[in-house]
Amino acid sequence: MTKRSVVLYPGLGVGHLTPMIELAKVFLHHGAAVTVALVEPPTKSPDFSAVVARAAASNPSVTFHVLPPPAPADPPGSEGGTSSAHHIVVMFDHLKAMVPPLRDFLRSLPAVDALVLDMFCGDALDVAAELKLPVFYFYASGAGDLAVFLNLGRMATSTGFAEHGDSIVSFPGAPPLKASDLPKEISEGSPEAKPILGSLYRLAEADGILVNTFESLETRAVRALREGLCVPDRSTPPVYCIGPLVSGGGEKEHECLRWLDKQPENSVVFLSFGSMGTFPKQQLEEIAIGLEKSGQRFLWVVRSPRNPEDMLRPLPEPDLDALLPEGFLGRTKDTGLVLKSWAPQVDVLRHRATGAFVTHCGWNSTLEGITAGLPLLCWPLYAEQRTNKVFIVEEMKLGVVMKGYDEELVKAEEVETKVRWVMESEGGQALKKRVAEAKGRAIEAIEEGGSSHAAFVEFLKDLDNVSLP
Numbered sequence: 001m002t003k004r005s006v007v008l009y010p011g012l013g014v015g016h017l018t019p020m021i022e023l024a025k026v027f028l029h030h031g032a033a034v035t036v037a038l039v040e041p042p043t044k045s046p047d048f049s050a051v052v053a054r055a056a057a058s059n060p061s062v063t064f065h066v067l068p069p070p071a072p073a074d075p076p077g078s079e080g081g082t083s084s085a086h087h088i089v090v091m092f093d094h095l096k097a098m099v100p101p102l103r104d105f106l107r108s109l110p111a112v113d114a115l116v117l118d119m120f121c122g123d124a125l126d127v128a129a130e131l132k133l134p135v136f137y138f139y140a141s142g143a144g145d146l147a148v149f150l151n152l153g154r155m156a157t158s159t160g161f162a163e164h165g166d167s168i169v170s171f172p173g174a175p176p177l178k179a180s181d182l183p184k185e186i187s188e189g190s191p192e193a194k195p196i197l198g199s200l201y202r203l204a205e206a207d208g209i210l211v212n213t214f215e216s217l218e219t220r221a222v223r224a225l226r227e228g229l230c231v232p233d234r235s236t237p238p239v240y241c242i243g244p245l246v247s248g249g250g251e252k253e254h255e256c257l258r259w260l261d262k263q264p265e266n267s268v269v270f271l272s273f274g275s276m277g278t279f280p281k282q283q284l285e286e287i288a289i290g291l292e293k294s295g296q297r298f299l300w301v302v303r304s305p306r307n308p309e310d311m312l313r314p315l316p317e318p319d320l321d322a323l324l325p326e327g328f329l330g331r332t333k334d335t336g337l338v339l340k341s342w343a344p345q346v347d348v349l350r351h352r353a354t355g356a357f358v359t360h361c362g363w364n365s366t367l368e369g370i371t372a373g374l375p376l377l378c379w380p381l382y383a384e385q386r387t388n389k390v391f392i393v394e395e396m397k398l399g400v401v402m403k404g405y406d407e408e409l410v411k412a413e414e415v416e417t418k419v420r421w422v423m424e425s426e427g428g429q430a431l432k433k434r435v436a437e438a439k440g441r442a443i444e445a446i447e448e449g450g451s452s453h454a455a456f457v458e459f460l461k462d463l464d465n466v467s468l469p
């Protein structure tokens with residue numbers, strides 16, 4: 001039998017590319033040939049080349065192909081917009097403009113047995129239909145989110161939930177959600193909700209959806225998906241829970257890992273807010289005061305504050321002396337380390353000295369925290385993170401909320417209280433125990449014979465039997 005040949009299309013963003021590369025490894029493990037078709041970000045980013053170079057170097061068996069940029073006549077953000085268009089609009093326009101280069105690339109390949117799309121790449125479904133290719137989504141967030149967003153997708157033309165205020169909204173497969181727990185653009189019914197909802201609406205058109213989760217983590221949502229309760233009036237494609245797909249890390253020499261080597265076991269609180277999370281100076285100061293007062297050891301990734309009107313511009317290195325309270329770095333030098341802009345997160349989380357994780361609840365960070373067995377202090381910031389927070393806290397019971405995340409400021413006292421609680425209290429210990437159990441179940445799921453392994457085998461079987469028009 002010839003090798004299956006699959007093309008993975010991760011769209012934009014580190015949080016989407018990283019788990020897609022892990023998916024590539026699973027395909028390789030099952031004997032497939034894998035090509036990852038990459039999209040350059042709409043604004044030139046030195047990070048993109050670095051990420052691609054690193055991914056290619058550490059995965060020599062995967063082919064990485066950077067698609068040529070879209071035709072200049074059709075610049076991203078041009079559709080009814082200006083160069084100052086909202087970054088979400090810019091992203092969707094860019095992905096739409098990438099359809100012809102993707103089509104040309106797929107046509108140039110001798111054989112493609114399946115195309116696997118990122119959740120925001122719905123426009124590529126049309127290419128798959130045109131070329132008669134089996135097409136699947138890789139949903140880089142959880143089954144709970146999928147249950148909610150499949151349902152939300154039907155609202156593509158609605159004005160969102162603005163009129164619901166903070167009332168409870170019910171979705172099959174999800175605990176009660178406040179309207180404000182949905183992504184801000186959707187809960188507020190802002191114009192950017194339209195492309196998001198339009199894209200989510202198309203999820204049900206695929207031949208199947210691979211989800212980066214494992215069944216026992218999200219039992220209720222998985223059941224609702226399987227029972228077809230989440231896509232009103234349409235049929236739900238098969239859902240395969242094949243995770244957790246988490247990067248293996250592998251950074252060895254970073255200064256923060258050497259620093260962690262010198263700390264006692266389970267003693268350090270790690271604070272990191274995804275690939276894009278930033279705070280204004282005032283919030284950074286509150287965090288610093290809270291950490292210092294808590295007396296706990298900490299490792300904290302700090303970025304320069306971002307102008308919310310300019311989400312796409314790369315941030316300069318933060319000036320820590322200017323951003324943090326006077327004398328903070330000196331006073332905490334024996335117990336804390338502040339990193340500028342970026343940490344080797346997976347390696348930090350898995351270090352024996354790390355004891356808790358203050359996270360923005362991005363799905364990769366969530367899985368990385370759980371698979372490291374760390375209790376989560378949830379501080380959602382953007383995108384679907386508030387929805388993730390509800391699942392983490394209410395369903396999985398693997399985290400607690402940092403109060404004030406939905407107000408102007410999380411106060412220093414809250415940082416101090418929660419950090420102490422998680423590190424010192426019985427409640428914190430009980431939480432840690434629950435996460436350790438979840439970690440065990442995650443490992444079992446991906447082992448041979450585990451639920452995620454079995455789901456991938458089933459997916460491969462179904463892939464061979466997709467009936468094309």
Ligand code: UDP
Pocket residue numbers: 013014015016018247272273274275276301341342343344345346361362363364365366368
């Ligand atoms: N990440 C990292 N170092 C950092 C911040 C983030 O390695 O300082 C990685 C993190 O390990 C995760 C990804 O970036 O794999 C962020 O993805 P996530 O889904 O958590 O959040 P997003 O960035 O998409 O909001």
